[in-house]
Amino acid sequence: MAWFRGKLSLVILLAQVLFILLFGLFAQYDEEASPKKAGGEHEENNSINRFYGVFQDVHVMIFIGFGFLMTFLKKYGYGAIGFNFLLAAFTLQWATIVRGLIFNLNDGKFGIGVENLIEADFSAAVVLISFGAVLGKTSPLQLIIMTIIEVVLSVVNEYIGLSLLTVTDVGGSMFIHAFGAYFGMGVAWALKNDANENNEKEGSTSTSDLFSMIGTVFLWMFWPSFNGALVEEESRHRAVINTYFSLAACCIVTYAISSMSNKEGKIEMVAIQNATLAGGVAVGTSADLMISPWGAITVGAVAAVVSTLGFKFCTPFLCDKLKLHDTCGVHNLHGMPGVLGGVVGAIAATFATTELYADSLADIFPEIMTTDMPRTAGSQAGYQILALVITLAIAIVGGLVTGFLLKLKIWDSPSDPQLFSDYPYWDDVASGAVEARYQPIPVQQEVENAEEPSDTLNLTDLKSGEGAATA
Numbered sequence: 077m078a079w080f081r082g083k084l085s086l087v088i089l090l091a092q093v094l095f096i097l098l099f100g101l102f103a104q105y106d107e108e109a110s111p112k113k114a115g116g117e118h119e120e121n122n123s124i125n126r127f128y129g130v131f132q133d134v135h136v137m138i139f140i141g142f143g144f145l146m147t148f149l150k151k152y153g154y155g156a157i158g159f160n161f162l163l164a165a166f167t168l169q170w171a172t173i174v175r176g177l178i179f180n181l182n183d184g185k186f187g188i189g190v191e192n193l194i195e196a197d198f199s200a201a202v203v204l205i206s207f208g209a210v211l212g213k214t215s216p217l218q219l220i221i222m223t224i225i226e227v228v229l230s231v232v233n234e235y236i237g238l239s240l241l242t243v244t245d246v247g248g249s250m251f252i253h254a255f256g257a258y259f260g261m262g263v264a265w266a267l268k269n270d271a272n273e274n275n276e277k278e279g280s281t282s283t284s285d286l287f288s289m290i291g292t293v294f295l296w297m298f299w300p301s302f303n304g305a306l307v308e309e310e311s312r313h314r315a316v317i318n319t320y321f322s323l324a325a326c327c328i329v330t331y332a333i334s335s336m337s338n339k340e341g342k343i344e345m346v347a348i349q350n351a352t353l354a355g356g357v358a359v360g361t362s363a364d365l366m367i368s369p370w371g372a373i374t375v376g377a378v379a380a381v382v383s384t385l386g387f388k389f390c391t392p393f394l395c396d397k398l399k400l401h402d403t404c405g406v407h408n409l410h411g412m413p414g415v416l417g418g419v420v421g422a423i424a425a426t427f428a429t430t431e432l433y434a435d436s437l438a439d440i441f442p443e444i445m446t447t448d449m450p451r452t453a454g455s456q457a458g459y460q461i462l463a464l465v466i467t468l469a470i471a472i473v474g475g476l477v478t479g480f481l482l483k484l485k486i487w488d489s490p491s492d493p494q495l496f497s498d499y500p501y502w503d504d505v506a507s508g509a510v511e512a513r514y515q516p517i518p519v520q521q522e523v524e525n526a527e528e529p530s531d532t533l534n535l536t537d538l539k540s541g542e543g544a545a546t547a
Contacts, residue, residue, distance in 0.1 A: 083488065084217050088166075091220070095169045102176060106187030126308060127190045133301030134197045136294060138164050142204045145291030146404060148280045148349065152212045153287065154498040154505065159216055163207060163223055164200040170224065171199030174231045179239070194305050198252055202230045205256030206475070208404030209264045212278065212496035215488040222263060222478055229474040230255050237463040242443045243456075244425075246315060247303030247360025249417025250464050255471045257411030261402060262475020267482060268399045271492040278403070278496050285345050292349045299323055299356035303363040310436060315363035319356055322376030326355025329380035337388050347384045350409045354383035357413040361421030361460075364440065366432050375420055379413045386412055418464035425457040 108123050139161065146156035175195055176186030203223050214222070234251045237243050245251050280288070300323075304315030334347040355376030359367075362375070386408030394400040394407070428441050438445040441456055451459070483489065490500060498505040 084215075084220070087217060087220055091166070091170075091224075095173065098173045099169075102173070102181070102184070102186055103188055104185050106189035106192075109187075109189050124190050127194065127305070130301040130305040131190055131194050131197070133298040134194055134305050137298045137302055138197050138200050138204065141291050141295035141298065142201070143291060145288055145295065145349065146208055146211055147291070148284050148288035148346075149212055149277070149403075149496055150279055150281045150284045151277045151497045151499075153284060154502045156211060158502070159219055160204060160207065162216065163203055163219055166220065167200040167203050167223055167227060168193075168196045171196040171227050171231065174227055175199070178231055178235050191306065198248060199227055199230060201248070201252050202226065202256040202259075205253065205406050205410050206260030206263065208406045208410075209257070209260030209402050210267065211403040213264070213267060213269070213401070213403065213490065214482070215490055216501060218482045218487045218489060221482060221487055225478050225481075226256075226259055226474070229259070229470055233467055233470045236466060241459045241463050241466075243460050243463040244365070244421065244440055245361045245418075245463070246307055246311075247319070247356075247363040247417070249357060249360035249414045249421065250467045252414075253357045253360065253410040254414030254418065254464070255467050257406040257409075257414060258468055258471040259475035259478070260406055261400060261411065262472045262477075263479035263482065264402055264475075265398070265400045266476050266479020267489070268401065269492070269495075270399075271495055273395060273399075273401060275496055280345075285349070288349050289345075292352065295353055296323055296327070296356070299353070303356065303360050307364050311364040311440065314366070317369065318359050318363050318365075318367060318372035321369050322355035322359040322372040322379070323353070324355075325373040325376035326358075326380040326383075327352045329377045330354075330384050333381055333384040337385065344387075346387055346405070350405055351380055351383035351387060354379035354409055354413040357410055358382075358417040358420065360414075361417045362424045365421070365424040366427070367420070367424050371424075375416075379416060382412050382416060383408045415464065415468075418460065418467075422457040422460035422464075425460050426453050428453045428456060 142164075143157040143160040146160060147153045149156060172188065172192060175192065176188070180186040180192075203226055206222065206226060207219065210219075210222075230251070233255060237245065237251060300316040300319040303319045304312040307315060330347055330351040331343060334344045334351070335341050338344055358379035359372055359375045362371075367375070387405050390408060390412075391402060391405050394402065425441065428437060428444060430437050430445075433440060441451075441453075443451040443459075444453065444456055494500040
């Protein structure tokens with residue numbers, strides 16, 4: 077890396093200048109955010125009142141949920157939450173521009189309202205899912221380039237699904253979770269490196285795992301808002317109910333399967349941190365559909381089994397046999413449950429009738445109700461599967477191409493000693509101060525005829541800036 081210092085700053089600042097220019101040329105407030113004219117819509121019906129609550133919930137998920145979820149690496153906590161912050165803020169602006177130009181351009185301008193902010197957050201979720209697959213293995217410059225490309229491809233894929241195929245995916249099982257997971261896995265495979273496997277810095281400590289659980293709990297709590305954010309009235313009501321029960325069933329089944337699959341019958345933290353969320357992913361496409369509460373519970377339970385066993389068996393297989401190293405296991409949390417969600421959505425579409433959905437059928441499946449060559453429920457299911465296949469194809473191919481592009485030396489790919497470490501990118505780490513925080517001191521505690529090691533933080537050493545080795 078002949079030129080390192082200042083390169084990231086230059087790229088980010090040039091991008092920010094470009095964003096300012098593009099916002100100036102094409103963006104404007106939408107009608108509901110513009111000054112109200114005489115006879116205009118009453119303030120109570122303004123979209124900010126209907127969507128701001130769920131927008132805040134989704135925003136918390138992006139910046140706190142995803143950020144803390146990825147802090148499990150013992151030497152990459154700053155990078156996990158810090159680069160999560162950077163990529164999300166970058167994506168909010170870039171995705172608003174790309175979405176506006178593709179979906180909403182009218183007379184050379186696109187409007188921005190609170191719903192567009194939620195959609196930009198959804199695009200950030202796509203990027204952060206992919207970030208999880210390459211966590212600790214990429215430089216921040218590589219991550220910015222990946223974000224620029226992925227946002228464009230994901231929005232194009234979403235346009236194909238929503239506007240051309242007219243499918244439903246209210247919670248993003250296909251367009252957010254499956255796309256983000258398989259794009260990230262494509263990048264991870266292209267960047268494969270033997271040094272990624274069994275790297276001693278890739279492990280966690282009890283402290284880093286507890287920080288990760290903060291992200292898990294935030295995501296678990298706010299996921300009903302994520303799945304119901306862009307629908308209203310009875311559709312949002314169903315989305316909240318279905319997601320609520322899917323997550324609850326997923327949680328308890330994850331505990332059961334984790335203990336059952338462990339040789340000593342113990343619960344594995346990696347499953348609790350991740351697989352407990354799979355129910356929210358898997359019910360996403362069908363969240364606002366009439367799948368009934370028992371159906372939502374079933375989806376959550378199946379997702380728990382798939383995700384938990386994925387962490388136990390699928391992740392090691394992909395790493396050993398295909399050299400596909402997935403740091404966060406996004407294939408198990410977002411990939412397979414996302415595909416499952418797409419299939420469940422297709423199955424639910426086959427039962428779409430006016431008797432079941434009444435007047436809301438036209439809002440959820442407009443092509444079934446159109447007077448010009450209406451679709452049957454079965455053909456709508458076929459379109460749902462087609463959208464899933466196209467999503468996987470664009471994500472995998474796009475991820476592979478992006479990954480090979482990121483291998484160029486200009487993007488400052490980390491060397492083997494720099495993998496899974498904050499040291500190359502964060503000033504505080506170089507001073508040694510962070511090592512004290514990241515490496516708790518093992519202390520032997522006597523507990524009735526057994527000695528159990530536990531991680532504690534030595535405040536005296538922390539104040540003096542001296543670190544201790546990890547257990």
